[in-house]
Amino acid sequence: MSQATALLSPTEVESARAKAQILLTGLDRTLLGQERLTRLVLVGCLARGHVLLEGLPGLGKTELVKALAALLGLSFKRLQFTPDLLPGDITGGPILEEDEHGKRKLVFHPGPVFCHVILADEINRASPKTQSALLEAMAERRVTVLGETHRLPEPFYVLATQNPIELEGTYPLPEAQLDRFLFKLEVPPVDRATLQAIITERRAGRSPEHERALSLEELRALFAAVDAIYLPPAVAAWIARLIEATHPSAATAPKLVKDFVRHGASPRAAIALAEASRAHALLAGKPNVGFDDVRAIAVSAVAHRLVLDYRARLEHVRGPDVVASVLAEVGELEDALPKGMKDAR
Amino acid sequence: MLPELDRSLRRLLARAKTAAWLEACARLAAPAVFVLGGWVLLARFALGQSRTAAAWSLAAFALVPVAAWFVARRRFLTPEAAVAWLDRRSGGSGALLTHFVLDDERWAGPARDALASIERLPRIAAWRDFRTTALGALFVGAAFVLDRAIVPTPPATQVALNRIDAASADLIALQEVVELAPETAKELEARLERLRDEGDAAPLDASLEAVDRTQEELARNADEALAAAERARDALSSAGAAEDAQATVDGINAALRDLKEAGLAAKLPKSLLERLDPGSLQLPDGVKLSAQELAQLSDELAAALDARMERLAKAGLVGKAQLERFRELERFSDHVCDGECKRAGVCKGAGRANAAPGRGGVSRGRGDAELTWGDEAVGKSDEFTAKALDPATMLDPESTAIVGLAANAPTVDAQGESAGGANVEASGGQGVWRRRLAPHHRDAVQRFFSGPRRE
Numbered sequence: 127m128s129q130a131t132a133l134l135s136p137t138e139v140e141s142a143r144a145k146a147q148i149l150l151t152g153l154d155r156t157l158l159g160q161e162r163l164t165r166l167v168l169v170g171c172l173a174r175g176h177v178l179l180e181g182l183p184g185l186g187k188t189e190l191v192k193a194l195a196a197l198l199g200l201s202f203k204r205l206q207f208t209p210d211l212l213p214g215d216i217t218g219g220p221i222l223e224e225d226e227h228g229k230r231k232l233v234f235h236p237g238p239v240f241c242h243v244i245l246a247d248e249i250n251r252a253s254p255k256t257q258s259a260l261l262e263a264m265a266e267r268r269v270t271v272l273g274e275t276h277r278l279p280e281p282f283y284v285l286a287t288q289n290p291i292e293l294e295g296t297y298p299l300p301e302a303q304l305d306r307f308l309f310k311l312e313v314p315p316v317d318r319a320t321l322q323a324i325i326t327e328r329r330a331g332r333s334p335e336h337e338r339a340l341s342l343e344e345l346r347a348l349f350a351a352v353d354a355i356y357l358p359p360a361v362a363a364w365i366a367r368l369i370e371a372t373h374p375s376a377a378t379a380p381k382l383v384k385d386f387v388r389h390g391a392s393p394r395a396a397i398a399l400a401e402a403s404r405a406h407a408l409l410a411g412k413p414n415v416g417f418d419d420v421r422a423i424a425v426s427a428v429a430h431r432l433v434l435d436y437r438a439r440l441e442h443v444r445g446p447d448v449v450a451s452v453l454a455e456v457g458e459l460e461d462a463l464p465k466g467m468k469d470a471r
Numbered sequence: 472m473l474p475e476l477d478r479s480l481r482r483l484l485a486r487a488k489t490a491a492w493l494e495a496c497a498r499l500a501a502p503a504v505f506v507l508g509g510w511v512l513l514a515r516f517a518l519g520q521s522r523t524a525a526a527w528s529l530a531a532f533a534l535v536p537v538a539a540w541f542v543a544r545r546r547f548l549t550p551e552a553a554v555a556w557l558d559r560r561s562g563g564s565g566a567l568l569t570h571f572v573l574d575d576e577r578w579a580g581p582a583r584d585a586l587a588s589i590e591r592l593p594r595i596a597a598w599r600d601f602r603t604t605a606l607g608a609l610f611v612g613a614a615f616v617l618d619r620a621i622v623p624t625p626p627a628t629q630v631a632l633n634r635i636d637a638a639s640a641d642l643i644a645l646q647e648v649v650e651l652a653p654e655t656a657k658e659l660e661a662r663l664e665r666l667r668d669e670g671d672a673a674p675l676d677a678s679l680e681a682v683d684r685t686q687e688e689l690a691r692n693a694d695e696a697l698a699a700a701e702r703a704r705d706a707l708s709s710a711g712a713a714e715d716a717q718a719t720v721d722g723i724n725a726a727l728r729d730l731k732e733a734g735l736a737a738k739l740p741k742s743l744l745e746r747l748d749p750g751s752l753q754l755p756d757g758v759k760l761s762a763q764e765l766a767q768l769s770d771e772l773a774a775a776l777d778a779r780m781e782r783l784a785k786a787g788l789v790g791k792a793q794l795e796r797f798r799e800l801e802r803f804s805d806h807v808c809d810g811e812c813k814r815a816g817v818c819k820g821a822g823r824a825n826a827a828p829g830r831g832g833v834s835r836g837r838g839d840a841e842l843t844w845g846d847e848a849v850g851k852s853d854e855f856t857a858k859a860l861d862p863a864t865m866l867d868p869e870s871t872a873i874v875g876l877a878a879n880a881p882t883v884d885a886q887g888e889s890a891g892g893a894n895v896e897a898s899g900g901q902g903v904w905r906r907r908l909a910p911h912h913r914d915a916v917q918r919f920f921s922g923p924r925r926e
Contacts (some may be wrong), residue, residue, distance in 0.1 A: 133575045358568035360555040407565070413578055416565025417558070458559045461552040464490035466497075466597025 133413040134354050142351035143411045146172060148339045149197050150409070156193035156333050157186045159320030165409065166311055166426055167194065167285075172352050172405035175308020175398060176264050176284040178249070178299075178430070183289060185313045189333045191245045191285040198345060199338030200242030201279070207252035209295060213259035217269045234271060239263050242279050246286035250296040257303055260284060264306040281345070301389075301433055308398050309423075310430035355404035356414040362400065364458050365420055369396040371456045372432060372448070382451040386438035391431045399427045417458045425449045472574055475586055476567065480553055483592050487548040490595045495539035495546075497600035503535050504607030511614040522615055529611070561585035631678040633879075635666050638682050641689045644786030648779045649696045650734040659685060683914060693788035699733025700776045701797055702726075707769045719765045724753045726772060739775050743768070858915070 134142075146168060153164035170177040171194060179187045188204070195202030205216060218237030224230050238244065239260070249257065263269055267278045286307070288299075304310070316324070340348070371378045373390030383390070403419040410419065429445030438444070510528050514520040548556075551571075558567040562585065569575070570582035642659055645651065651659075666681055703726035710722020727747065730736040736752045746768065748755045760768070780797050783789040 414565045414569035417563030466490035467593040468596035
């Protein structure tokens with residue numbers, strides 16, 4: 127997809143923003159007091175990326191994903207990942223069937239992955255072999271079984287959840303798979319006022335019902351609007367410098383990166399940052415990406431892609447800390463003003 | 472493009488260009504002024520150029536702004552970077568960046584709003600970069616103001632100058648006491664003046680050698696004066712012991728003759744000169760003086776000699792031991808007071824007859840003195856007062872460095888430093904073997920072994 131050379135009209139932008147706002151309002155109705163989280167989930171959805179939600183049980187991760195699927199009116203399946211789950215349980219497989227002529231043949235029966243939205247609940251409980259069954263589906267939106275490739279429906283989202291505290295009997299996601307998630311979002315605990323609202327409005331934990339907010343055509347139009355968002359060269363250059371600075375070998379890498387990062391973010395991270403920034407700009411009603419959009423989503427889009435070394439664990443340095451230091455030290459401008467200029471803000 | 476964006480952009484670019492140029496100017500000017508200051512010092516004090524001629528070298532400073540322009544050109548802000556700066560300054564929405572590239576009138580509103588949020592463009596404040604340059608400018612100024620007179624004298628030259636000053640002081644002291652022959656006095660003064668003028672142009676060895684020779688000459692004159700004074704004192708003692716007036720007169724005249732020959736008579740006190748014949752400086756013929764008057768005249772003459780010798784001793788031209796010996800001449804004169812002295816009322820009883828014989832040894836003292844067998848003689852090393860000498864010469868003046876400036880000659884550890892100015896090991900014989908004695912050091916050794924003349 128090439129860079130747009132003409133801006134969307136204000137009407138187009140406003141129309142797209144209004145549609146996205148409907149989705150956002152619906153998500154906010156489902157998950158109370160988590161506006162930032164819902165906004166980022168919607169950004170991930172508009173950027174057609176997969177999202178990994180990490181949080182303690184009971185925070186509403188599953189409800190959020192179900193609400194998103196309902197609002198989009200897309201097919202939705204929930205996969206509960208367990209240690210005995212097999213790849214075939216996800217992708218489906220050939221079954222021997224007999225036709226009306228009595229002839230037997232292997233017929234491919236699609237697995238639950240063949241839908242628009244998959245909730246991969248507690249994804250880290252499945253074995254690495256099963257986890258890797260999702261690799262092709264997530265990256266290329268297709269499934270290959272016994273040499274036969276099957277395309278997945280468009281759009282296709284994997285919204286996975288994982289629990290950060292129950293580590294026994296879990297298999298941490300490999301870096302290759304983490305890299306395929308556009309965002310890794312931490313679901314924070316809610317405050318007291320939100321809790322009060324939840325216990326008042328959600329009797330027996332029932333979430334509000336959602337009706338389809340957008341048709342598939344409208345959704346595709348929304349995606350087209352995201353694609354038409356303009357990314358100025360200066361912002362693209364900043365994204366490139368940010369990603370470069372996550373590598374410890376880079377001259378511009380901050381001290382935190384040099385000390386604690388073993389491998390920096392991949393080019394896929396730069397792409398994700400740019401695409402997610404476009405979606406974020408559209409949600410803000412802008413025809414272009416700005417530095418503020420990149421800054422708003424950088425931690426969620428990049429932190430989980432960094433491979434930290436053992437010292438980071440000892441020093442309690444986490445990916446978001448590293449990205450925050452990169453954002454602080456890599457300025458938006460490649461050519462700074464001369465030292466002799468005093469910026470009186 | 473929005474006119475206000477265009478205006479802000481032009482203004483920001485112009486300021487950034489000026490600031491970059493000033494920054495480069497400051498970076499280049501700082502070393503340039505120090506180099507120029509160093510060159511001015513070199514030109515004025517090493518090459519002997521005048522201030523005006525040295526000032527022409529400052530014209531080279533005009534190259535700095537030109538060179539700074541070429542250096543700064545590579546770092547001038549591009550319009551794209553300037554717009555990015557404006558965009559970030561306005562909150563980073565990307566509106567200005569987008570408008571700059573695509574110039575879409577439909578989105579001029581957000582761009583205008585973003586521009587309006589920038590209250591003030593950055594100002595040029597490059598003057599603080601010129602602090603080092605200002606210091607350098609002070610250095611250049613100092614290089615012009617500085618005069619040769621306050622350029623520190625090399626230590627070796629200072630040593631020679633101190634020695635010349637000491638010799639000049641000796642000459643003044645000698646002339647206060649002794650009337651030197653006019654040509655001798657003139658020649659000595661001229662020699663010292665010439666040595667002073669030559670300064671560090673002449674080899675240090677030669678200067679010190681010449682000063683030493685001059686001081687030796689002054690010492691010889693002082694010795695001659697002392698010998699004449701001793702003879703006069705002896706003659707006065709003989710005159711005092713004489714039994715008739717004519718013998719006393721003859722003795723006084725003999726003393727005056729000695730003084731005149733040695734140049735000591737011309738500067739006698741006025742009260743004494745009034746009683747002498749102005750031409751011959753002798754007692755006038757046929758003068759009739761009473762024994763008391765003659766004794767008084769003799770005493771006054773002796774006191775005048777004492778004062779002169781004290782002056783020479785104070786200047787260091789006569790040693791303390793020599794002065795003491797001179798003062799004791801009267802005690803050991805030929806006058807023997809037997810208690811029936813015909814000069815009753817004049818004799819002070821300082822003669823042998825009235826004084827206790829004292830203590831004597833086999834080589835000194837009165838014959839009737841009781842011989843003592845211990846402490847009768849003072850060792851030569853006890854008589855010799857050690858005096859730290861400055862380094863006589865620098866073996867390699869070029870390799871010396873100025874360690875400090877002082878009004879006086881440096882304090883020298885005579886034991887730890889060789890005569891050549893180089894440190895040598897105190898232990899072992901090699902240091903002594905390698906030690907080179909300069910003339911005035913050699914003179915000190917000579918004084919030690921040549922008896923109790925001077926300390």
